[in-house]
Amino acid sequence: xxxxxxxxxxxxxxxxxxxxxxxxxxxxxxxxxxxxxxxxxxxxxxxxxxxxxxxxxxxxxxxxxxxxxxxxxxxxxxxxxxxxxxxxxxxxxxxx
Amino acid sequence: xxxxxxxxxxxxxxxxxxxxxxxxxxxxxxxxxxxxxxxxxxxxxxxxxxxxxxxxxxxxxxxxxxxxxxxxxxxxxxxxxxxxxxxxxxxxxxxx
DNA sequence: CGCCATTTTACCGATAAGGATAAGATGGCT
DNA sequence: AGCCATCTTATCCTTATCGGTAAAATGGCG
Numbered sequence: 001x002x003x004x005x006x007x008x009x010x011x012x013x014x015x016x017x018x019x020x021x022x023x024x025x026x027x028x029x030x031x032x033x034x035x036x037x038x039x040x041x042x043x044x045x046x047x048x049x050x051x052x053x054x055x056x057x058x059x060x061x062x063x064x065x066x067x068x069x070x071x072x073x074x075x076x077x078x079x080x081x082x083x084x085x086x087x088x089x090x091x092x093x094x095x096x
Numbered sequence: 097x098x099x100x101x102x103x104x105x106x107x108x109x110x111x112x113x114x115x116x117x118x119x120x121x122x123x124x125x126x127x128x129x130x131x132x133x134x135x136x137x138x139x140x141x142x143x144x145x146x147x148x149x150x151x152x153x154x155x156x157x158x159x160x161x162x163x164x165x166x167x168x169x170x171x172x173x174x175x176x177x178x179x180x181x182x183x184x185x186x187x188x189x190x191x192x
Numbered sequence: 193c194g195c196c197a198t199t200t201t202a203c204c205g206a207t208a209a210g211g212a213t214a215a216g217a218t219g220g221c222t
Numbered sequence: 223a224g225c226c227a228t229c230t231t232a233t234c235c236t237t238a239t240c241g242g243t244a245a246a247a248t249g250g251c252g
Binding site: 032036037038040041044050051052053056 | 239241
């Protein structure tokens, strides 16, 4: 039990990225030129095999003309744009 | 003109991260234990000196109990949770 | 079937992330 | 002033990202 974050975060981001690129009918080569990130690197990110850095994701999002948020969450989940904090109903005293 | 992404993305994320941590009154040490990321590394991220990986941001967001989106955008900007694509009013034929 | 575009994978080298630790710096407090 | 908690910075080390290139898959399409 190692606090798994969300098992396949990278795979999910990769799928969304690929979908967005497909929507704009761009090849990896073209997106590579737009972002300055090599096509092989983009391929690894899209297939969930690479843990990209924040600025790398930002470059991709900028090239695709979408906010970075779009790469990280589906619009369904992002619909709850109002409340974040669960209004503190737990405490983590054990860790501290 | 090198397509600057957003000049101080890392500094902005760092500020939001620090604000969230302050809200929950956590020290870097405590957040380090919660995330498995060392306190020095967290400090570098919060001060905008480190380009963290996606899974690193995800661990931090999970520990703070907020969606990753919260680290990347102010709620103000995130308010436009509806429309992303600018409805194609440009073309990038020059790059292709 | 063979071409050709696209993608994937595998190497290489350079740079950076991240843990650990320790040393400074900062600030509050008595 | 000293002490103490917290944060910052520096160093070393391992590992991973990332661009570049080139080589394999993959997938149409004629």
